[in-house]
Amino acid sequence: MTLTTSLPTDAPLSAYVPPYSRTASTPGSPTGTATPLPVDYINSGVHPDYLRLILTARCYDILKQSPLNYAVNLSNRTQNKILLKREDLQDVFSFKIRGAYNKLAHLSDEEKSRGVIACSAGNHAQGVALAAKTLGIKATIVMPTPTPEIKSRNVLRLGSRVILHGKDFDEAKAECQRLTELENYTNIPPFDDPYVIAGQGTIAAEILRQHNLQDVDAIFCCVGGGGLIAGIAAYVKRVAPHIKIVGCETFDANAMTQSLSQGKRVELKEVGLFADGAAVKVVGEETFRLCQSFVDEMVELTNDEICAAIKDIFEDTRSIVEPAGAMAVAGCKKYLREHNLTNKTCVAVTSGANMNFERLRFVAERALLGEQKEALLSVVIPEQPGAFLKLYKHIHPLMVTEFSYRYAPGRRAQIYMSFLCQDRRREVPVIMSNLSKEDMQAWDISEDEMAKSHARYMIGGRSAAENERMFRFEFPERPGALLQFLEGLRAGWNVSLFHYRNHGSDMGKVLAGLQVPQEDNEEFAKYLAQLNYHWVEETENPLYKQFFC
Structure with missing residues (x-):
């Protein structure tokens, strides 16, 4: 599927970015509780200045720049230059710490004193927990009751309170919203917030510092709610608009692909859970608007193709990433093969490594089929x-x-x-x-x-x-x-x-x-x-x- 913008590359940012209200969203809305932005971070009074938000993000209070590694074996096999942006090496083994910390760091003193809450059974939970611990903020994480013990233990280890509630994510989310209103907590959204998006966008700033931007042809990102790709795309299209931004989803969790195709946000009835880190029924409102303007193409993947990419990453790095963490590599391989491309320089963001050990047998069974x-x-x-x-x-x-x-x-x-x-x-x-x-x-x-x-x-x-x-x-x-x-x-x-x-x-x-x-x-x-x-x-x-x- 090809989705290209009709705007010229020299168009002003205002031509790309749709309006965004400075008013905090009402509880329960798709955008969560977005913190109002300062006036000097608003372009023409209607939309966030993501370039400035990304360049002034507070992420580096807590993290270091992740490596951009050359994937030797993968590059040789595809006859292209493949670079891996190693977000799986962050302290919580995921890029999510960037957006979570940036969001919490920009809360007012009064909001910090009330405490924060988030609903997640995965990487967002750990990102919020570590950010809150570093900033001295009381944090509560609501997780579905069936959440694997290893994930709830990791959040407890980071000092947050864990509440197990409901049989699935929807019931846990409803409880999170109830507690937000009851305790007057600040709800930290996983993707649909300017500060969260800007935090993830710092990955793009690092990539273009680490490699000659004129030499980069495309950046591939996994897509769940859209925070990662929206942040990266918003920065890249302002600084190096010639670089293609390609999103990667699974066939059974393709909310962004369907939304971009139909020109409106589409809510999926159900999603596949193999790549659980990107299994989202409906993408964010702000992330969707940014992706409509900035994302060039989407690639849809099978579970077998993701398993093959996990194997590829292991062979080049000796690291095992989670399924969502391998989606960018899987999408990069598929895109290059289907377009018969060689001698291109592509960056794939390995977004996370919180792999359940029990899944390794399935990955090993399916990797060869996937390639x-x-x-x-x-x-x-x-x-x-x-x-x-x-x-x-x-x-x-x-x-x-x-x-x-x-x-x-x-x-x-x-x-x-x-x-x-x-x-x-x-x-x-x-x-x-x-x-x-x-x-x-x-x-x-x-x-x-x-x-x-x-x-x-x-x-x-x-x-x-x-x-x-x-x-x-x-x-x-x-x-x-x-x-x-x-x-x-x-x-x-x-x-x-x-x-x-x-x-x-x-x-x-x-x-x-x-x-x-x-x-x-x-x-x-x-x-x-x-x-x-x-x-x-x-x-x-x-x-x-x-x-x-």
């Missing part, structure tokens, strides 16, 4: 001896990462498999065409969410396979090891169940059901002895008897 380097196939093969091996040979020497099969009576067998490749879009159609010539039907299910999340773990079940024996095998995870295992099986020993999954370890693990006639038991024992792989027979395992036979 088109793993393929998932559903294959139907003839249920006859040798067909299983013939299928595998059509994939070899590509590395198989998962193989799931269970014998079923009939003439056709269902197989689930995944394997590594260099370019899924190019290689998979060739493999599928070759399989069709062998009386095998294959479907590419790499983009099927049900297959990726559920079906791959449900292949199998009970079977009436006669003379079945169940084994666990371990073998070195090296090229050809799986092929050696399969080629060693005699033609009469039918594979009735097979599951293999590469987990990135040194050893490959296989669960295999083999139909071995009793008269072949002695020869089969010799095969096992010569295999030189560790194996354990599980035929008498109660779990096998309960679920598989």
Whole structure:
């Protein structure tokens, strides 16, 4: 999607920035409780002077300039110069401290004495907590009851009071608003406030100091409520208007993309929560007006593309960022690829690193899919001896990462498999065409969410396979090891169940059901002895008897 402004680059700021009321918003309004700006921070009496607000922001009372790192591996792969603005290295592992501190630092003495309150289960909460602790302000943070304990603990550690209320964010927000009015607290909005926006905009000022601004072609930012991209865009388009500003959202949390497309703020009925740091149903009023004028384009992303970007960042920095923190890199990669661009200089803001540890398994599972380097196939093969091996040979020497099969009576067998490749879009159609010539039907299910999340773990079940024996095998995870295992099986020993999954370890693990006639038991024992792989027979395992036979 392309969204370009029709204004010339030499237009005055007043032509870009829409009016903004100096009057504090009423409680419950989308903009929260915006502190009135001093007269000399208002351009022509109608809108904030963001250039001045950013240049005079108070952020540096508490933080240092974050690094702008050259991403060597990512740059080489994309044939562009990719720079990472490392906001994940802030004390609260997120850019949010900038806007939160700038907002609190500009409160009046009377507002500070009353205390502040914020509703957040994520990075905004920690930003407000640290800012309040530094400034000696009493802070209350309202979080939904299901908030992970690690997040509430971090806020408590920073000295704020934590109130757990409601089953979701909307109920917590309502309680936050109730307490604001009851206790006369100052509510600190997460994004829709000039001081918050200006605080985030200091990132842009740093970028243009750290790198020759004439050499920068584009800056990529993740978008939730819009505070980060609005602040960066407001500064960049005033100082270096040739630089493209590109926002990055997920397909299932694309409030800004839809709003810019329709020319009005759109409220989503629900949002995807994988990139929870950017999962916002409706963008801010002021952030939307700024983005309408300053943001050039938006890129929409899948969860798999974000996982691939987390891996990219790790390989260049040895740091693990959260999903929202990787969205700018994911968007940068996608934009460069879709526009076939090379030799460009792009900055991606790695906005946060508050990753839940439990999500790492999902990220590892999906990263290769996101960069088109793993393929998932559903294959139907003839249920006859040798067909299983013939299928595998059509994939070899590509590395198989998962193989799931269970014998079923009939003439056709269902197989689930995944394997590594260099370019899924190019290689998979060739493999599928070759399989069709062998009386095998294959479907590419790499983009099927049900297959990726559920079906791959449900292949199998009970079977009436006669003379079945169940084994666990371990073998070195090296090229050809799986092929050696399969080629060693005699033609009469039918594979009735097979599951293999590469987990990135040194050893490959296989669960295999083999139909071995009793008269072949002695020869089969010799095969096992010569295999030189560790194996354990599980035929008498109660779990096998309960679920598989």
